Amino acid sequence: MFGAPPKKAPKQRSGGIRPSLFYLSFTLLFGTNVLTLVGFLMAPDITALLNGQSEQVVAAYEDRIAQLRVEVDRLHSRQYAQTGDINLQLQELTQQQEVLLEQHQLVKQLAQKAAEMGLEPATPAAGDDAPIAAVTPAALTPAAATPDDLAEVSSSMTQMMTDSRLALASLSASATESTDTILDALRGIGIKPRMPDDLDEGVGGPLLPPSTDALDSSGIVDDANEAYLALARFKAARSAIDLAPIHKPMDALTRMSSTFGNRKDPFTGGRAFHAGIDFPAPKGTAVLSAGYGKVTFAGEKSGYGNLVEITHSTGLVTRYGHLSAFLVKEGQIVDTGTPIARVGSTGRSTGPHLHFEVRLGDAAVDPSKYLAVGKRLARFLGA
Structure with missing residues (x-):
């Protein structure tokens, strides 16, 4: 038969690894593994483990942890x-x-x-x-x-x-x-x-040195x-x-009609001793106790007419004479300022007034000194 000559089939390329490349890769991988193994074996801790020293390594780590815990x-x-x-x-x-x-x-x-x-x-x-x-x-x-x-x-x-x-x-x-x-x-x-100068309270306790810490x-x-x-x-x-019998025997002491001591007697005109102070006032004016005490006399007395006598705890005695009426009775306890009688003109008197007298023992003393002290100390009583 006449015609074109037959074509050759194309040559197919092989898909495998070249032998030279394969051997080179194998050699590199093997060398790397060897070096890794050598490094592994050379590590101190790992070497200690491989050499049977695992207990010492663990103990060292535990010591480090314990030291850290102590520090914390x-x-x-x-x-x-x-x-x-x-x-x-x-x-x-x-x-x-x-x-x-x-x-x-x-x-x-x-x-x-x-x-x-x-x-x-x-x-x-x-x-x-x-x-x-x-x-x-x-x-x-x-x-x-x-x-x-x-x-x-x-x-x-x-x-x-x-x-x-x-x-x-x-x-x-x-x-x-x-x-x-x-x-x-x-x-x-x-x-x-009497004053509480000896007022004291019991104290005691063992003798100890002072403390420097406690508040003094x-x-x-x-x-x-x-x-x-x-x-x-x-x-x-x-x-x-x-x-004390130092207070006013009436609310209003406007003036004195006669002082304590020698004076011209209103009846005889001659010199005579006056044992108290006379305070003129309308009949019926309230007479007040000059201090705390006990009524030891309430009645008529020669020269005084109607008289109230009060004995005080201080030993002093006050007398209130020429009264028109009594407001207390004998044996009664009265406070300072208690109404005890009313002004009058009984007894040897020329008109309504209060005869106020202070006695110490059997002797009359000047009432003005006591009333002056009462006036000076009234501020302590809120008066």
């Missing part, structure tokens, strides 16, 4: 210790402030008592209800408290102590001065009241005791004023 605990303990120290200081300050607040209330009570008795010492701190401390221990917490906060609280309490002691000193001075004034006046007319509040306690004794003495002196 130490830091926590330091923080807790600091917090605990601040908390302890706050507790101490709180207790100290409670004591001082109690003492402050005592000062206020003593000042109020003094005011009720007519004393007005300059004690602004005792009557001040404003907060004592700008920062109180209760307002602080251990986490928030700082040394400056604690110092501020301590300073405030120290100032409170100072104010309280100044208030007590002022109160004691005022009470003592007033008491001395009263006693001097009363002694000038022979009246010596003994000073304010001593001051409070002194103020209490001063007020007790003033109260006794004030009571003596009220009891």
Whole structure:
């Protein structure tokens, strides 16, 4: 047959890896594995494990962990210790402030008592209800408290102590001065009241050295005791004023018609001794007891007409003569200012008036001295 010669089939390319490339890759992989194995074997910890030293390695790691835990605990303990120290200081300050607040209330009570008795010492701190401390221990917490906060609280309490002691000193001075004034006046007319000078309270306890940590509040306690004794003495002196026969025998003593001592007798015209003071007043005017005492006579007596006689605890006796009526009876106890009779003109008298007489023992003494003392001390009674 005639025609074109047959074509050769195309040669197909093989899809496999060339042998040279295969051997090269195998060689590289094998070398890498060998190097990795060598590095693994050379590691100290791993080598120790492979050499049977696994227990020592584990123990070393545990020691590291234990050291770290100790360090953490130490830091926590330091923080807790600091917090605990601040908390302890706050507790101490709180207790100290409670004591001082109690003492402050005592000062206020003593000042109020003094005011009720007519004393007005300059004690602004005792009557001040404003907060004592700008920062109180209760307002602080251990986490928030700082040394400056604690110092501020301590300073405030120290100032409170100072104010309280100044208030007590002022109160004691005022009470003592007033008491001395009263006693001097009363002694000038022979009246010596009994005073609580020996007032004392039992104290005791073992002798121990002073504490440097505790707040020293003994000073304010001593001051409070002194103020209490001063007020007790003033109260006794004030009571003596009220009891003594030194008060007005009538509400209104406008004038005296006759004084104590020698005078011209209204009936004979000659010189004669007058044992009292005469106060002219309308008939029926109330006559008052000049002091606390017991009615030891109520009746008619020569020269006096109708007479009331009162014996006082001081040993003095007061007489009220020329009365028109009696308002008390013999044996009756009367207070200062009690109405005991009414003005009249009975007995040896030229007109309605009150004959007021003071006697010490069997002798008449000048009533004007007693009435002058009563007038001078009336301010202590609120009169």
